[in-house]
Amino acid sequence: xxxxxxxxxxxLYLVSFVTLIMLxxxxxxxxxxGVDFFYPDPGYYPGPxxxxxxxxxxxxxxxxxxxxxxxxxxxxxxxxxHWRIKRLAESFAMLVVAAPIYLYHWRRIQIENANPxx
Numbered sequence: 189x190x191x192x193x194x195x196x197x198x199x200l201y202l203v204s205f206v207t208l209i210m211l212x213x214x215x216x217x218x219x220x221x222g223v224d225f226f227y228p229d230p231g232y233y234p235g236p237x238x239x240x241x242x243x244x245x246x247x248x249x250x251x252x253x254x255x256x257x258x259x260x261x262x263x264x265x266x267x268x269x270h271w272r273i274k275r276l277a278e279s280f281a282m283l284v285v286a287a288p289i290y291l292y293h294w295r296r297i298q299i300e301n302a303n304p305x306x
Contacts, residue, residue: 197297197300200293200296200297200300201297203289203290203293204290204293204294204297207286207287207289207290207293208290210282210285210286210290211282211283211286211287211290213282214279214280214282214283214286215279215283217275217278217279217282218276218279218280218283220275220279221272221275221276221278221279222276224272224275225272225273225276228268228269228272229268
């Protein structure tokens with residue numbers, strides 16, 4: 189038997205569709221964030237030659253250049269770690285928000301299809 193379409197039915201299907209897409213995107217992002225977390229991007233770190241060129245017109249000791257390299261490497265590693273954790277949290281939040289909404293609306297559709305109104 190074909191169910192009559194009304195505003196409520198369209199709403200339930202649209203919300204279910206949108207939240208299902210959110211779940212798919214959230215899952216893909218969570219997997220990508222997990223890969224980034226366990227296999228991070230090596231990043232870009234300036235070497236002593238590049239830093240020496242930056243300070244070419246200044247008198248900079250090699251020890252200062254080496255210290256600057258260490259600081260920039262550490263800063264980049266912290267930035268990448270922050271980015272990976274933030275991306276992981278955003279993906280997880282999308283799943284936590286979308287899953288209950290999807291489940292609720294999809295169950296409502298199933299209930300209404302099982303008990304059609306006359």
